């Protein structure tokens with residue numbers, strides 16, 4: 001993946017005519033702010049001396065410690081709007097002093113113990129798709145910082161197809177994992193939009209949730225156990241048995257710990273047979289409220305779609321679910337809210353789940369649009385983020401964020417967030433287009449995922465920081481979570497006390513102090 005954009009340069013796409021016209025209408029004139037070439041980026045000096053680099057090489061092996069720009073620059077930022085803007089604003093970028101790639105638990109342990117003795121911070125790096133500042137190379141109170149790349153944990157260790165479990169290396173990307181499992185007729189079914197680049201370890205470290213979560217659950221629900229290396233030792237967390245009552249579940253401590261408690265090196269996952277059949281159907285609802293009521297009914301009656309998503313009126317009208325047609329008049333759902341559903345499983349199950357879900361949705365006010373809109377969405381679903389790069393190059397403010405709440409609070413929270421972002425950007429005369437959808441559902445509530453488009457002002461980082469603060473305040477004041485699946489990183493850390501309370505924060509700090517007494521693991525992330 002290229003350092004300053006989503007995906008590779010070959011995947012980059014110019015803005016389509018329809019998207020240009022949408023931007024022109026909503027945002028007005030903008031000043032282009034293109035990303036620099038790698039050779040033009042100004043970076044921080046390497047703070048490690050020759051003896052330290054030698055020590056690192058003795059641990060990881062020759063060729064697995066690098067201080068080259070080509071290695072350090074791509075590991076300096078994730079893929080949030082802040083991260084992508086950082087490259088586009090002329091400044092010296094703080095990059096990790098070295099990139100190291102250990103290959104075994106023993107090497108990781110030795111590395112963490114060396115870092116603890118040598119006052120060097122360690123930032124675990126999976127796919128680098130964090131959108132919350134999770135991989136930023138913060139030094140904290142240390143002299144130097146290294147990026148610990150998990151790439152060499154890339155093997156499928158063992159597969160128990162009778163029990164439906166497989167152990168995967170934490171550095172395997174989404175596609176690597178699915179290809180390896182497919183050889184055994186198995187599938188994980190975790191498809192976040194970052195699937196092409198994000199890794200198994202990253203999914204666990206951030207409690208990721210994929211687009212098929214209605215069918216297969218969140219990533220944390222797929223984890224049976226994990227191998228974790230901390231400066232204090234190597235451990236396996238989670239149950240060898242399918243369930244256990246032996247006290248609190250320790251794997252929960254590491255899920256969502258964002259590299260601050262330990263390095264996840266292997267994950268034992270619950271997997272299932274590759275589905276035999278699929279079915280698709282899209283619907284339109286007259287408004288968001290009736291759509292939300294219907295999606296809730298589907299989840300509470302457990303009629304069983306694998307994917308269910310509902311766009312609000314503005315997202316439906318801008319055609320956001322169809323990458324190549326964003327901004328075109330949506331002929332499928334011109335007035336109303338688009339709802340996409342997909343079903344996977346055996347032929348009989350797919351047929352019965354589809355029928356039961358469709359009957360319920362129709363009863364609750366939906367009109368069927370057939371299968372074409374869902375097929376289009378499925379085809380383009382990993383491609384949309386590429387468009388953000390073109391928008392940023394053109395000087396457009398474009399970011400996404402998410403939260404979750406109970407069904408009864410959905411209207412209240414959506415209204416509060418929309419008002420907060422519109423007001424915050426409006427103060428600087430940047431009109432904001434606020435799009436929203438529901439894409440992860442639970443019996444008691446759902447996530448709300450927002451996409452924002454606006455005009456960048458002359459200080460775009462400060463502009464978005466101000467807006468983001470207003471959004472987080474609106475979320476915490478209106479009973480949302482600060483993150484449903486993007487995690488905390490640096491961007492949400494100041495709101496962790498509101499999220500878990502002072503006592504809760506104390507528990508997390510006590511765990512950190514026990515496992516990482518010198519505090520070298522990912523300083524500045526998760527914990528304020």
Ligand SMILES: Cc1cc2nc3c(=O)[nH]c(=O)nc-3n(C[C@H](O)[C@H](O)[C@H](O)COP(=O)(O)OP(=O)(O)OC[C@H]3O[C@@H](n4cnc5c(N)ncnc54)[C@H](O)[C@@H]3O)c2cc1C
Nearest residue numbers: 126127128129130134192193194199201202208209259264
């Ligand atoms: C375009 C785009 C779309 C996205 N869509 C989704 C989505 O649909 N659903 C979703 O959940 N998220 C999504 N994300 C967010 C991101 O992809 C997830 O947070 C993902 O789980 C990160 O995985 P990664 O391997 O890239 O981790 P990284 O970005 O490398 O790291 C994330 C955090 O985890 C830590 N970490 C990484 N690996 C390990 C490890 N092995 N052990 C300990 N700590 C580790 C890092 O230090 C960092 O703090 C999206 C991001 C982008 C850019």
